[in-house]
Every structure is written in C-alpha cells, then in structure tokens.
Amino acid sequence: MRKIFFLLFIASNSFSQSFLSPDSSDVFFKDLTVNQVVFKANDKELKAFEQKFGKMFDNKAQYTALLNVNVDEWEMDLFDKRNEALNYLKQKQKDFEPEVLKRLEAEVMFNYWHLLYAYPVLRSNADQKLKTVVSLPKVMTKSFDLPKGDELLAVKSYRDLLNFWVIYQNSEKNKFVKYADMVQSAVDKSDYAVQNLQKQSLDYVLANILQENSNRISSSAARYILSQINSEKIQQNFKGDFITKIVEKEHNLEEKAKEEATKKAKSSGIDITFLDREGKSFDLSKYKGKVVYLDIWASWCGPCRAEFPYSKKMYESLSEKEKKNIVFLYISIDDKEENWKNAIQNLNLDGFEHGFSSGGWGSQIVQKFKITGIPRYMIINKDGAVVKPDAKRPSNPETLSELLELAK
Incomplete structure (x- = not known):
C-alpha cells in the first residue's frame, strides 16, 4: 500500500457536509485543538461527491452491512469503492480547492482502513458465543x-479508525482471546493506547474507552485510565457525575451482594477449587482447623495493592503460635495467570498463601459470592465456615482482634 501524506485541517463552517461531520458517538472531538485552515468550499462539487460516495461514510449502515458478508467480500468491496472515489477526485481535482481535495482524499483512504478494522471487532461483539476475536488475514x-x-x-475517518485500531491491536496482543474480565479489557486497551499513541490522539482514544465502558468499568480502573489523559478539559468531563455514578453503582451492587452472600455463607464453607503457584488444585479444606483471612484481589487493582502493607504488618505482629493458627490467603481473579504470578513477585508477597481463581469476573468465587468490587475480604473459621463474608480491610485496626478471637 502506497503511503500518502496529507495536509490536514478542520474545516470552517462553510465545509459542513453531513457525511464528514462528527456523529453522536464522536463526543470528544469538540475538546481537541488541531490546526485549522479557513477556506471557501465549492458546495456544488462537495454535494456531488456526497451524493456519489456519501454512503461510504455512513457508519451505521456500514456497520450493519459488514455483519452479513465474509471478510474477503468486505475487503474487496471496500477496495473497489476506495479506488473509485480516489479516481473520481483525481478526475475532478481542478474543481476542488487544494485543501478540500486533500481532505477528501484523506477521508477516503482512512475510511477504507477504518471499516476494515471495524469488521473483526463488530463481528466478534455481535456473536457472544465466540470465544475468540475474529482476526483479519x-x-x-x-x-x-x-x-x-x-x-x-x-x-x-482517522478518528473512527483510531478506536478500532487500538481494540484490534490489543486483541492481537492477547492472541485474539476474548476477555472474560471487561475491566481488564478496558485497562489493557488503555495501556496499549498509552504505549502507542501520544498527546491528543491518546486523549481521544482513552476518553472513548471510558465512555464505551461506563456501565461495566470499576471506579478504580476508571480513575487509572483517567489519570493517563493529558487534557484537563477532557478530564473534567469525567471527574463529576461519571465517576460518581460508577461509585454509586458499585456501592448498590456491593450492598445487595453482601445481603445475599451473608445469607448463603454463614452456614456453609467455600466449596471452590483454586490453583496454587505450581499449578496444582486445592480447596479450603487444606486449612481446616485454622482461621483463614481471605483476600480477593487482582494485579490491576490499585486499592488491593494499597492494603498489602497493612496485611504484612498485621501478619508480622503475630506470635509464632498465632501464625500457626491464622492463615493469610490471597485469591487472585486476574484474567491471566501470568499477571497474577508476576504481581506476587513484584509486590513481595511470596511469604503468604496464594490461589488463582481463573475466569476473572466470571470466576467461581466471584459468581458464588456475587462480588462486584475488589478488594474483598472474608474470614473463615476453624470449621471452614464463612463467618464474615464481607470482612474489614487489613488497614482497619479491628481486623486483627477479630482474627485473634476466632483463633483462640
């Protein structure tokens, strides 16, 4: 594919053709500052171009159409339409202002790539049964x-391309395996964008990631992604109701989960199998006769990491006899086992007991106790029964006394 370099611009009000205007999902474009070139548009020629090729830029129609064709047919059709539009512009180049011509050429070229990268993402999202993301040849x-x-x-078209390109490239990095943990998905996409984009391009993509995941992202992950955005103006769009609503949703779900988990957990143990660091299965019968302080966490969770120093301090304050009767067990719900193991080493948690509950937010322990936010702590008595399904954090001074009381 030949490389084309463009003189780019935001058009003045005279260049307000609908097929090039931001759509309702392009909410952050107004917060960007890019070079503007004021020019007079030839309305007659622009309308002629729109009438002939405007459907190429109708995202809603194109996104629907790609669901009904195979990838080869889709690419060939895009290729033919792109070349047809470019040939038309070449033939009509004298009828356009140079800046207008270059803008239209840019839109045509980037729209080809935008719709090509949209194909695997939208096809995969449309079929929930698929365990992997459709990959392009x-x-x-x-x-x-x-x-x-x-x-x-x-x-x-470049802005449209950016969002799909980041999603697709991150999927390729993840070997096209679909995420079970949508929080991890959003964090990984943002990390990929941070590593491969800069300045306003990065801000634009991160803002869209936050917006697209507003109903499923955690408050800690939202704050983490928000911290990577450079523009104060865009940050302000999220610092008010956006974060507040996520926190409120988490609180309501957590309260509901607490009530249900308390009813189920007080009279029963946790009949779930975990993996240890050697890849062997174990369950909590391993610790029968001991009090277990269960810490449910993930490597990407900032609040989880913030509590670890308090756990260490609490454990170090125990006598040798008390250490034999109280177990600190860390259960990870990371999406990837590799992330879990690396975090144990990086965070100096080697001295504690560890387990991995695979499946992220779809893991057994999350489903059984309807966990909607982490860190989450539980206390299990010597008989293996969950006596506190939503125990206090390590940083709470009352936690240690509760463990010691049960260990008597």
Missing part, C-alpha cells in the same frame, strides 16, 4: 502502518 494488514500525529485528528 495478515495479507490485508501487513502493508498498513498507522500514521500518527495530532494533525490527523482533523480527519473524521
């Missing part, structure tokens, strides 16, 4: 190297 993408630069944000 390498021959279709090997010639594409994403151009980068904030000036490109003036092109609507």
